[in-house]
Amino acid sequence: MSPHPLDPLSPEEITLAGRLLKKAFPGDHIVFRVVTLQEPPKAHMIPFLDAEHTGKPSISSPKRTAFIQFYRGTAADFREVELELHTGIIRREKKLEGKHSYLDTTESQATEKACLNSPEVKEAIRMLELPDDAVVCVEPWTYGTDGMNDMAERIIMCYFYMRLGGHGDANFYAYPLDICVEMSGLEVKRVLSLPMGEHDRTGEVRDIGVKPFDRKKIHREENEYHPDLQTERRTTTMPYQVVQPKGPSFHTSGNLLTWEKWRMRVGFNYREGLTLHDVTYDGRSVFYRLSLSEMFVPFGDSRAPYPRKAAFDLGSNLAGLNSNNLQLGCDCLGHIKYFDGYFHTSAGDPVVLPNVVCCHEVDDGILWKHTNYRTQNAVVTRSRMLVLQTIITVSNYEYIFAFQFTQDAAINYEVRATGIVSTAPIDIGQKVPYGTVVAPGVMAPYHQHLFSLRIDPAIDGHKNSLMVEESHAMPINDPSIHNPFGVGYTTANEVVESETPLDLDINKARVFKIINENVKNPISGGPVGYKLVPHPSQMVLSHPSSYHSKRSEFGEHAVWVTRHHDHERYSAGDHTMQSLGGEGIASWIRSRSSPLGVRDEDIVIWHTFGTTHNPRVEDWPIMPVDKMTVSLKPVNFFWRNPALDVPISSQGENKSVLVKDVNAGDDVAVKTACCKL
């Protein structure tokens, strides 16, 4: 069976792509960095999907094409190509001069090893007078541009921790050491001592000298999260299981997923991780593509070298490649379907990334209810949700990303932040204004998480508009306006005409509606649409002149609307590793020769949201999830409640159990009537 044009490359296709590329560069040593599906141009996909949706005779499928990034010989010759798999023809080739590829485990491990083997580093560690059982762990970080280095050179920052007590899963982030190393390639450039108080400034390790405190004294069980290292564990939480006697309500066939009235294709790639394509509800087109475009984690500590801590966890660290292998019984309950992803070795051989996406259902409480007080009859439905979840680990931290589909035709995008907060050393007794002391000697710096959700809508077709709606009090002293009691309010609507960023305004109940002006709702008389229910968030705090701001253009505003372009997918630019700015969403808009109209056009909506995370002590040693949710909800898209036909809740199917009071004498009546149905 031939793959669907939106299916990720199969292992066989990855092998083929590698072979074809090597053939195209005979004699060269090829280091494969990326081999992934080059998604077909939307212009080709639209007629294909239209035919597919309407069951018309299939038109010819867009060609399977691989997008490949590779080093030709060395990293100095970094290139990308689009390679047609059935012909081997290279359709596009580009030298990526001055660009850096992502940081992966291979490079991290080699960097760590080289760093630890360097005599200067060994000497610096010796001077720290660590306990005998300390195992030093080096954490390589992508270099967050601060303007102090020649940007062409690839720099990796190494931060140091120690593991105590001999257990491999001891929490080394609890013991940050007060040195760091700047690496270039596998060479140590500089060994620096880290600031240990508000007024310390970093410098060469020998300049400042090391003032070790007795690190043995700070070894404490409270720093550990691994169950082997925890003696206390509550035993009061009774088991809780989800039973689905007739199996799940979803169906999959390859990457095609159907559930209730939803239908979509599940995609996955090395960078964005989970992507969703061609999302329809009850046969009507809703979204062409949904994905996390980028995320940025800038730190607020102003002391060098910390301004270099500024992570693009998609562009530089790769959400797809860092996806967890999800396990039965751990990451979800009930009936679970897993999707695998595929990557490849540097030689171009395919590698399975097992279980990177899990698909399951959850009960989300009541969906709708009404009791007719005249008859006392209640009717209740429960809300079932379909969840597509993926979890990434980026060194110390984890993100849980979930698309949730509801029976009332909404889509939620939920992000949970967890894992271990990034830590820095601090002298006992010191405080800093840009961080929280979470354990003795351990400071968790303030930081932001800014996510950029890319929403490529197809609301009843591909020509869409963005309408901004606000709720305004009616004036009271305008004789032309009938508002005699001062209580009237109405909505003001404006359709956005050309590409622009937009801000939220809670005080005006500003709503962003993605509408199709060509399709009217026969009941309301207005256009059909979906609204974005944003997650209200503080935008990026760094100064506009800073590299943080220049590099994370999406972080400046909460909502952006652009005209669709196939190659505009990453809102901080295609290459975030050591980027200098000027290549994200604001730059795209600025670069147009004249303003591009976005009314009744193929548009993309981008939502920036996140959290200003000033750590609590409660976030230590492992952080309970911090949840953020964005929703896309139909607004006059349907002719009535799309969940009107959801099964009525009943005890016959739900099989709940009555709990009696612990007091023996308690006379709880047996209650079995269920909403009188």
Place this chain on the structure above:
Amino acid sequence: MSPHPLDPLSPEEITLAGRLLKKAFPGDHIVFRVVTLQEPPKAHMIPFLDAEHTGKPSISSPKRTAFIQFYRGTAADFREVELELHTGIIRREKKLEGKHSYLDTTESQATEKACLNSPEVKEAIRMLELPDDAVVCVEPWTYGTDGMNDMAERIIMCYFYMRLGGHGDANFYAYPLDICVEMSGLEVKRVLSLPMGEHDRTGEVRDIGVKPFDRKKIHREENEYHPDLQTERRTTTMPYQVVQPKGPSFHTSGNLLTWEKWRMRVGFNYREGLTLHDVTYDGRSVFYRLSLSEMFVPFGDSRAPYPRKAAFDLGSNLAGLNSNNLQLGCDCLGHIKYFDGYFHTSAGDPVVLPNVVCCHEVDDGILWKHTNYRTQNAVVTRSRMLVLQTIITVSNYEYIFAFQFTQDAAINYEVRATGIVSTAPIDIGQKVPYGTVVAPGVMAPYHQHLFSLRIDPAIDGHKNSLMVEESHAMPINDPSIHNPFGVGYTTANEVVESETPLDLDINKARVFKIINENVKNPISGGPVGYKLVPHPSQMVLSHPSSYHSKRSEFGEHAVWVTRHHDHERYSAGDHTMQSLGGEGIASWIRSRSSPLGVRDEDIVIWHTFGTTHNPRVEDWPIMPVDKMTVSLKPVNFFWRNPALDVPISSQGENKSVLVKDVNAGDDVAVKTACCKL
């Protein structure tokens, strides 16, 4: 066993209270309006609870006292008393002159009957030329003051609908009729015709005349939500059950509820419904009392008589009394404990309100996770939540209120709005700027839901403060500030000194921390606290000079802090029925002879949140839930993650099931390893 001082009055106590009151007013005809627990003064409760918490010899329990409101003879003599149950002594008595008691079912039904029996109303209905099978339904509404009537007179507004098709649960809100009636007592004051378009103005029914359209044509199945009247019902949703093989993790003994490390007393009264008292975590005091104080639903339609639609669903309609009888298998899954409430007849006899609160657990996905990429070992815990849920029906509409307790020591307050939107008639083809046409001839007016959550904190004691924290970029051109890269940011804190309203500011990541300045966190060095995570919402839209605004003082600002007073519990005032304003939270603050300090004092925090609900067609004929969530989260209250000891997730306990691909040839490996534990 003697009741706990915070236990609601038992049926026996209600009987006793009634008997004692009648004895105190011999010969009078007493119409009981309210018989409920007069909660003991906080000044008496604090030493009692301190002794209880520390296991010291119990000090004498505060006296059981009933709070009673009643008509002495007629509603013209409306009074309230505090009556000591063990002595029969009336401790306080007050004549409630000019105040109106709530609207209940008895009065509603009598009003409806009187209205329908009136010759003028009969004539008005005749003129509407309704279909033969039409059953006219009258909906009595509390009178939302608009300044047009003598306020001393009790007015009930009657809106008219018709039920078609003969089924008792047919949705009559789908057929709003174009008349309404102003009732005084059981007398018809005026019959009015309703405006049918934007420029119509209401008047005497005969003045404007009735222009009936053929109502038979608008009878449609799409208007029905009751399963008997719905032919379409999806069959794709497979059963989903929650199984708890060892029972629930919570324990109750009377109104005392313990779950995980939480301990609290469940309260319930006729007005607020569910209340929570003396909430502790792991033996540490957190909140003295949590409750919904009030809610206000003003409508945005400026045409008379609609400015009278402005419901105080607690003060005038009573959340407690309108609480649903929750049923096994309908409103929750799993193991469910129900709590009953108690009310009384107008004669003072106790009445059980069965199952008004349900208590159950839910799984809320992942609580924390980390994968050590060096060992590839993942550790996951799942988040179990305890939910205390109550649902109220206020004529057409329902609210689902839930306190959710988490294992990481947070409390969420979730509100779901569902039911049937309020409707008004509209001529076919007409539109109005303050409403959505949701079905032919049916307009759902714009409205707001504004909730006032009352948070009476006891963070490690009763002397608390409110700290407002913001995240600010560090300046870049101040030589005294070290911010060479322009990326630094810090927090600015201010402790509120005296009673005041406050607003949200998302752009500054403004956080409201309830702190105890007397208790320092030994790790962070700062005060212990809980933060309010608000639900950002538009505040009340009506003009400050309007009765809507004057009556709903809490609706003007998102956060309020006041000094605790036992009698300040309802933020729109004790008497909202036909209120004129000047008796809510702003008035309390204004009324102090000098500003009251709220720093290191016994304080109360009030959060106003809600939604500007401009209905969608999708909200018809029954509305899928619209969710709002407010959270209270520990912030440097604990010395580490309080959920660190939660059981590690494992397949052995969770018993999930692997779903294979529908394609026969699919070779899904059997995956059983669970996080390697």
